[in-house]
Each structure stands twice: as structure tokens, then as C-alpha cells.
Amino acid sequence: MPPEVTPVSSGTPSSRSGHRGRIGRVGWVDAAKGLCILLVVAGHANITLNNNGYDTGIWEKMSLMLGPFRMPLFFLLTGLFAARALSERWRSFADRRVWIMVWLFVLWVPIREIWLSMVPLTSVGNSDGIPAPQGLDPENWGPMAERIGLSVLGPESYLWFVYALALFAVVSKLTRRVPPVIQLLAAMALSVLSPLAEFDWPWNDILRTYFFYLLGMYGAPWIHRLAQRRSLWIIAGSVSVYAVVALWIDATHDHFNFGLNGPVRLFLALVGIIAVVSAFSYMESWRITVPFSKVGARTLPVFLMHIMVLATVAFLLDLVLPADPGLPLQPLILAGIAAVLCLGLHKVLMACGFSWLFRRPQWMRRRYLDSERRRQEP
Structure with a gap:
């Protein structure tokens, strides 16, 4: 999440945690968020590799089977620290929770469209030469501008999560006086x-x-209580139930997603969330979770840039590889490379003064908040 909306923990972090990103963060939450974003990147790596003629093996099916809990878990972890903000004044609330997301959405929709249009469409082993990027053809500029305009008005790509965070903040603020049970139902x-x-x-x-x-x-409170239990029985039970149901769906349907009707998807999401929360809280002090925590504390640049980075890396691989190497872990390798490049690019951009790509400019925030102060002055 962007620095100006990074949540501060209201839970009780384990004293066993040795690798919190900074004071106030909860180790297992960052690690679980890191798993979410890495699974998302791996899923899109599967798609990118398939589009470019690479074999993804079993990982395409694995990505589908893990899909039901990826984004539900991310939004649950985001919601963990959102309740406190509901008591803020609307202007302060909107500044930290809404306008930052609107800014990012409006900014990154055209960046995504233009960046992808400049990556030539190639495939591995292609000996016909490199086609010109579609973005250089003036005939494509009109349709591209139309797509950008339509996408800014509503979510049309993976950037839907930015749109959703703003929308969820507004709706939860508007309905804060409605009993939580009714909201949840x-x-x-x-x-x-x-x-x-x-x-x-x-x-x-x-x-x-x-x-x-x-x-x-x-x-x-119940989620933190579940995390504090650190029960191997809960981990084993939830993982087993998830695996059995997912394998049954895969065995009885032509495509895994055909078996994901509403109730089944909800059930798998809840079971998967229990498994991940329990597992990462149990392993909170283990070294194996450190990479997940590092990514989980910086999910925003990975979410925003990974599709474009995947496309760019795949294009470069097409240029140097004479054929598909057929490595068994190709999607995971590409996902890891993309995540590292996103974090590295984010660091470079921030150091070069491009922080406005990832958070609303301070002058804009000051003008917005100063207008509220002037309005309240007698």
C-alpha cells in the first residue's frame, strides 16, 4: 500500500516476530500479503508465458486451484486495519483512503496502456523478426485513447484492485452505522x-x-485470535479440506473455474484464508517467511507494474532464447524475476523524484486539507 495509507497495527503482534518491516507492522500479515501478491504475479506469469509460446506445465492448473483465496485474502488483510479510520472526518478519511487510490487509478491506466503498446508482440523461437510496437502505429492511437478513456471511467484491467480499495472505503464509511452483521450478510x-x-x-x-x-x-479480533493460536491441527485440517475440494472440482469439471459457483468459491476462499493466516502466524519467526514479508510490506509497486514488467521480460526472453527451455518452474521463476524488478524499479523511481507515481503529490494533499481548515475557521 502507498506510504500515506499504510495501516498501523491494532492487533497484538507476536513477540516471536523478528522481521517486522517497521514498528507497528505485524509480521504474519506482511508475509501473508506477500504470498497474495506473489500468487497473483505467478498467475499472470502463466498467462504471459502461454501467450508467448512457453509451456507452463502443471503450474497453470495450480494457479487456478489457488485462485479462490488470493484476492479475498488480500482484501481481508487490508480490512484488518481499516475500522479505525471510519471515525475520521470525511475529508481526512478521503485524503488517506480514497483520493490516493483515485490518483493511482487515473495515473496508471494510461501508463499501463502506453507501456504495453510499446512492447512488440513476439513468441519464443520466432525467426520472422521483431514486429513494430503497436503503439508506434498512428492507426492504433485512436482506439488506444478510447480504451484509456473507458478504463478510467471504470475498471477494465488488473488495476481493478485500486478502484476497489477506493470504492470499499467509501461504501464502508457510508454504511458505518449499519450493524456489522447486516453489512456482512x-x-x-x-x-x-x-x-x-x-x-x-x-x-x-x-x-x-x-x-x-x-x-x-x-x-x-477473531482473526488475530486465530493467528495467536498457531495450531498445527487447524493448518493441517484447513489445507486438507481445501486440497480435497479443489481436487474434486478439477476431477469433475472440464475446467476448474467451471466448478466455482458462488457458494463453492466463497467456501474455498474462507478455508484458504484460515489455512494461510494459521500457517504464516505459526511460521512468523521462521526465516522462510522473510522474503514474503519484504514483498508484503511493499505490495503497491508490484501490483501496479508487474503486468508490464512480465510482458517486457517475456519479450526480452523471446529475443535471446532459440526455443522454449521447458524448465519445470518457469512461471515461478518469471514471477520472482518480475517481483524483484518491480521493487527495484520502484526504488529507483522514488530516488529519482518520481514518488508521485505511487502516492499523491504533497502539494495536492496540502491544498485539499488546507481548504478544509479554512472552511472550519470562524
Whole structure:
């Protein structure tokens, strides 16, 4: 998350944690967030490799089977620290929770479109030469501008998560006086029934995940209690249940997603969340979780840039590889490379004065907040 909206823990972190990103962070939360974003990058790495003619082996199916809990877990972890902000004045709340996301969404939609248009469409082993990037063809500029305009008005790509964070903040603030049980039941019904409405996939994902944002917000005490139990029995049980149901779906349907109706997806998401929360809280002081925590404390640049970085790396691989090497871990290797490059690029951009790519400029925030102070002065 961007620095100006980074949550401060309201939970009770374990004293066993030896690698918190900074004071106030909870180690297992960062590690679980890191797993979420790495699974997202790995899923998109599968798609990128397939599009460029590489074999992804079993990892495509694995990505589908792990999909039901990826983004629900991310939004639940985001919601864990969101309840405190609901008591803020609207202007302060909007400054930290809404306008930052609006800024990022409006900024990165055209960046994404332009960047991807400048990456030539190639495939591994292609000996026909490098085609010109589509972005250099004036005939594509009009359709590209139209896509940018439509995408800014509503989520049309993986940037839906930025749009969702702003939307969830506004809706949860507006409904803060509604009893949490009613909010959760309504959001759960929306999560289960939204696929029947046949919205575009970004809106389906938004409607499915709001329940988990609220669950993190209002269920935080129980979630922290689950984490503090550090039970191997809960880990083993939840992992086993998830694996059995996922394997059954895969065995009885032509495509894994065909078996993910609303209730089944919700069930798998909840079981997967229990498994990950329990596992990462149990392993909180283990060295193996350090890479996950480091990524989890800096998810924003990875979320924003990983698709473009994946496309760029795949293009470069197409140039140097005469054929698909067929490595068994190709999607995971590409995902790891992309995540490291995103974090490195973020560090370089921040050092070069481009912090406005990842957070709202301070002059804009000052003008916004100063106008509120002047309005309140007698």
C-alpha cells in the first residue's frame, strides 16, 4: 500500500516476530500479503508465458486451484486495519483512503496502456523478426485513447484492485452505522450471487471481494485470535479440506473455474484464508517467511507494474532464447524475476523524484486539507 495509507497495527503482534518491516507492522500479515501478491504475479506469469509460446506445465492448473483465496485474502488483510479510520472526518478519511487510490487509478491506466503498446508482440523461437510496437502505429492511437478513456471511467484491467480499495472505503464509511452483521450478510449474498448477474470480470471480482474487506474490518479480533493460536491441527485440517475440494472440482469439471459457483468459491476462499493466516502466524519467526514479508510490506509497486514488467521480460526472453527451455518452474521463476524488478524499479523511481507515481503529490494533499481548515475557521 502507498506510504500515506499504510495501516498501523491494532492487533497484538507476536513477540516471536523478528522481521517486522517497521514498528507497528505485524509480521504474519506482511508475509501473508506477500504470498497474495506473489500468487497473483505467478498467475499472470502463466498467462504471459502461454501467450508467448512457453509451456507452463502443471503450474497453470495450480494457479487456478489457488485462485479462490488470493484476492479475498488480500482484501481481508487490508480490512484488518481499516475500522479505525471510519471515525475520521470525511475529508481526512478521503485524503488517506480514497483520493490516493483515485490518483493511482487515473495515473496508471494510461501508463499501463502506453507501456504495453510499446512492447512488440513476439513468441519464443520466432525467426520472422521483431514486429513494430503497436503503439508506434498512428492507426492504433485512436482506439488506444478510447480504451484509456473507458478504463478510467471504470475498471477494465488488473488495476481493478485500486478502484476497489477506493470504492470499499467509501461504501464502508457510508454504511458505518449499519450493524456489522447486516453489512456482512448483505456482502456475503452479493459475493455468492454476483456471478449470476454476468458482469464483466473486474466488477465480478469487486463484488465478490467486498465481503472479505468487511470481514477483515469487523472480524479483526477473531482473526488475530486465530493467528495467536498457531495450531498445527487447524493448518493441517484447513489445507486438507481445501486440497480435497479443489481436487474434486478439477476431477469433475472440464475446467476448474467451471466448478466455482458462488457458494463453492466463497467456501474455498474462507478455508484458504484460515489455512494461510494459521500457517504464516505459526511460521512468523521462521526465516522462510522473510522474503514474503519484504514483498508484503511493499505490495503497491508490484501490483501496479508487474503486468508490464512480465510482458517486457517475456519479450526480452523471446529475443535471446532459440526455443522454449521447458524448465519445470518457469512461471515461478518469471514471477520472482518480475517481483524483484518491480521493487527495484520502484526504488529507483522514488530516488529519482518520481514518488508521485505511487502516492499523491504533497502539494495536492496540502491544498485539499488546507481548504478544509479554512472552511472550519470562524
